[in-house]
């Protein structure tokens with residue numbers, strides 16, 4: 094396998110322009126002859142499907158929810174970044190580029206990140222034109238807020254529902270095309286395998302989740318925009334349905350997987366309350382604009398928060414990182430919370446929590462301002478915990494939130510399988526080893542609205558694509574493979590539920606491949622995972638049949654993939670003998686406990702190739718070359 | 731504190747099969763559990779006994795995707811105002827209480843299985859005109875058109891709709907007016923939404939009629955059931971827009987059958 098990033102030549106700021114000029118175009122009249130399958134209707138998928146259809150391609154779009162509007166992107170709260178510099182506070186494309194590269198701990202491609210920062214400004218224009226009701230000042234101009242890892246105010250937001258409003262904008266654009274007949278929408282349909290012919294991706298196999306019908310779709314190109322795999326940890330802030338199946342099965346068909354161990358643990362989530370817990374709820378990072386994070390100075394201090402005097406509180410983020418304080422990047426804030434709790438200074442039941450306190454902000458700004466800024470988040474918190482955050486500080490703890498890893502793509506967003514493109518959280522992305530807040534929405538929409546519509550044209554115009562018949566042996570083979578796997582899952586008839594395996598895997602991953610990792614722990618996980626997997630295939634029970642709506646079967650398929658994928662994550666985490674961003678190897682830290690990168694040995698993207706059932710995956714390295722920024726130890730002090 | 735609930739759940743194997751209530755005893759629950767976590771626990775027990783779990787839609791579990799939606803003791807999304815089913819916690823129930831769980835009941839929402847219904851009619855209402863036709867690219871700078879803060883805020887209030895369908899389920903006429911009107915208000919309150927305003931309302935209302943949704947007779951149950959507390963004022967606004975558009979005769983009434 095060869096990793097060709099296809100990064101265009103020339104100065105950083107001109108690469109994208111130059112590349113757009115150099116790419117081949119598909120004649121407008123010919124576009125309707127090409128069929129493109131878009132898997133996913135989140136920000137990346139919906140924006141791609143709508144934009145490709147506007148250009149004239151025949152598009153089919155797929156999602157597993159009952160409506161494309163319900164994709165996981167809908168849950169994003171805090172905002173979307175753009176280098177508009179509307180605040181005149183020194184922002185620029187270069188600064189957003191630099192913040193993102195630095196935030197990612199220098200493990201992303203310069204050219205991609207620069208392009209992302211360039212496109213960011215167009216995204217806001219597009220969304221406003223669609224009617225996204227972003228927050229406004231009294232003057233009628235757009236408002237901004239600050240987010241972690243940045244000292245400028247460049248985040249656009251729609252209350253605490255930015256993802257919802259952006260997704261509805263993209264969904265409505267998609268609906269407009271569905272009504273025109275240019276997009277065929279397949280809700281409640283799950284992609285379960287790809288179809289490769291002559292080394293190119295020419296379609297896929299899906300299962301209709303209502304009738305169970307397994308069908309093949311042939312096309313000229315496939316776009317995966319299937320989101321992240323945070324649910325490998327069982328508990329995460331992701332929607333319950335988010336899963337790795339689409340990207341993992343593409344991996345098994347030959348698409349390299351980039352940096353699978355790079356996962357983001359978000360510092361501000363509501364702590365776990367019991368073993369029935371089904372998901373963790375994020376409290377938007379924007380809360381750290383006004384909330385102050387603290388724990389008692391003394392270990393084992395169980396006094397209620399209001400009885401702990403100021404002098405006995407440790408505002409550890411402000412103390413350790415005076416220049417960014419409570420707005421330190423996520424990986425740093427998460428680790429600091431873990432440290433405080435490991436020291437025995439955690440608060441709340443089980444001692445896995447820290448305070449996020451609004452008392453000062455309420456005194457300074459008044460309750461009404463706080464209510465305006467965060468009302469819906471406070472309400473959500475109260476609903477879940479039964480505590481009033483206007484009166485008692487919130488209790489928060491880090492939780493799995495986002496996956497920077499994903500299928501490896503070149504500058505054109507194409508995977509190592511020609512014709513298979515990957516967008517949004519599903520690709521290994523522009524975020525390196527840590528994503529800055531409000532940058533995922535930006536990336537998903539950049540990929541979907543502005544990049545893929547151009548780059549896919551170059552692929553289609555240059556690839557020689559013969560017609561594929563529906564009874565091609567590869568098509569039939571893929572169909573049979575899916576049917577076989579389903580039959581097997583249904584026939585095991587063991588005694589444990591799918592969820593019980595998922596919980597067991599999740600606990601193991603959180604423990605060994607979570608916020609802090611060691612060679613020893615990862616080694617243990619690599620021993621345990623195959624055992625859990627073996628038991629799954631012997632002892633899982635999946636009731637019902639394959640010819641009906643069978644939610645247990647859907648889960649079983651997804652968990653079966655997580656059980657294999659987890660191993661790839663641990664292997665990647667074990668091989669990366671450095672700490673960077675969200676990947677913290679305890680063996681590699683500075684004397685004051687910060688992540689210690691090893692640029693000599695690890696300034697590369699780890700791209701893993703599937704080598705067959707039971708064989709060790711093969712590691713390929715894409716060296717990261719920094720021509721425009723200087724690699725420095727990340728400092729937020 | 732552990733809790734015990736006595737459930738009566740609507741079970742229906744498929745769209746054409748007959749449905750019925752089945753009683754389940756649900757002991758050893760925690761008051762801090764969410765309602766859907768309670769159903770997870772019940773389902774785990776059912777699967778362990780080799781029975782089919784209760785099918786229900788859910789995804790985000792934080793009240794924003796609109797997937798979940800159950801009639802709980804006859805009330806859409808249950809007893810807590812402004813709360814989607816997934817955000818409801820067992821502390822809203824009494825220990826030992828009987829809880830009847832049904833799917834959304836509406837002609838336009840046929841049952842798929844158990845508590846899962848087909849809400850695709852709502853998507854078709856949006857496809858009929860619930861958008862601003864801004865093609866990707868070629869739009870003005872985001873600050874080129876100013877929007878008064880009050881308008882932006884009101885637009886956001888309406889845009890908060892999660893498309894769960896509770897308004898339809900709660901309405902004795904099974905009308906989708908609150909849903910359609912919320913979108914019409916959201917877009918109609920913004921300067922960007924003006925050029926298509928008349929066409930939008932005509933088409934969306936006509937699509938609503940073509941689906942099996944009923945008519946609005948101003949009962950107001952919809953706003954009581956709405957997990958986002960969207961006010962029925964948007965319906966009055968829709969009616970005004972509709973009247974004005976009809977009088978202007980900008981376009982004859984058309985559906986979303988592809989001529990858009």
Ligand SMILES: Cc1cc2nc3c(=O)[nH]c(=O)nc-3n(C[C@H](O)[C@H](O)[C@H](O)COP(=O)(O)OP(=O)(O)OC[C@H]3O[C@@H](n4cnc5c(N)ncnc54)[C@H](O)[C@@H]3O)c2cc1C
Pocket residue numbers: 132133134135136137138155156157158161164165166167168169170171172173255256282283284285318319320321330331332335336338339375494495516517518519530531532533534535537
């Ligand atoms: C609680 C929360 C808050 C967040 N807040 C922010 C924020 O404020 N700012 C920010 O920038 N980012 C935020 N993020 C991150 C951001 O929301 C996501 O990274 C982003 O929305 C992912 O978009 P996507 O289009 O790549 O995928 P998704 O939105 O996850 O969409 C995936 C789509 O793929 C479909 N799919 C998946 N697998 C299959 C399959 N096998 N077959 C068919 N369809 C399939 C799904 O149905 C869905 O339509 C947040 C994330 C969470 C969890």
Ligand code: FES
Pocket residue numbers: 787788789790791792793794795796797798799814815816817892
């Ligand atoms: S599961 Fe998303 S709103 Fe309830």
